[in-house]
Amino acid sequence: MGRPRTFDEEAILDRAMLLFWRKGYEATSMNDLVEELGLGRGSIYAAFGDKHRLFVLALGRYLGRQDDLLASSFDDLRPALPQLRELFERLLQADSVCSESGCFSVNSIAELLPNDEEVADRARRSLRKAEQTFAVQLERARRGGELSPAIGAPEAAHLLLTLVQGLQIMRKVDPDPARTTACLDSAFALLRNPVPALALS
Template sequence: MGRPRTFDEEAILDRAMLLFWRKGYEATTMNDLVDELGLGRGSIYAAFGDKHRLFLLALGRYLGRQDELLASSFDDRSPALPQLRRLFERLLQTDSFCSGSGCFSVNSIAELLPNDQEVAELARRSLRKAEETFAAQLDRARLSGELAPTISPAEAA
């Protein structure tokens, strides 16, 4: 029986996410992870699996936060287009958080697709959710007269 974990898995995932975000998947070595996370290789493997699995968990965490941001950014009482603008400002703020490294999901897609199907599926799910959310908000804008009726919310999203 192994020892109980004495570290905060959520905090470790956050640190791994930031490391992968800064360096990219391929450039991040297990030694980098050991140094950044302050855990031994055995602890990393036991808690998170191999480097790829840890990367998927970190990317999933990032995308989950993006999904939460989308879900919490809109209400039915305020004008739709200003809400969309505020969301884009918040997304840009989030992506500037990591020393100008850009968007973690876009960077991951550019680096690992088309060969990594697990990253592709995470990205597809997240992009589909974002598109649906944007389409719903744009449809609300069209119905309220904020958006020209000739603009298709689905296409614009």
């Protein structure tokens, strides 16, 4: 019978996630992981598998936290568009924890797709869930007269998903928060119904 593990696997995954986030998959060596995690190669392989498996687990941990943020961000008693706008601020703020490294998910997509099907599958599922969450709120905005009649909720959801993914790339080139805020303000101004909601009732 093997010896029981003497380390916190979740804490180790968090440290691996931050390392892969900062350096990327290819640039992170096993020596880097040994040094960062404080574990021998044998312990890493026994607990998490090879480097790729550890990366996928770390990415899954990151995506899971994004899913939790999406799931806890909306109150059906408040207008939908302001809450979506606040969510985008929180998503972008959450990614600032790793300095100017951008979004771990976006970085992984750019580095490993289309050749890594496991990463592609995780990314697709996460993006689909985000888009569906946006669509639900945008449909609520449409019913409440918040959303411009010029665009449907599904199309607006895809637009917002594309916007937030693109902003993560742009922020690595131009990290000025004022420009990010202005971009979000412009997008939501275009989505907003110019006719006051009371006039539609």
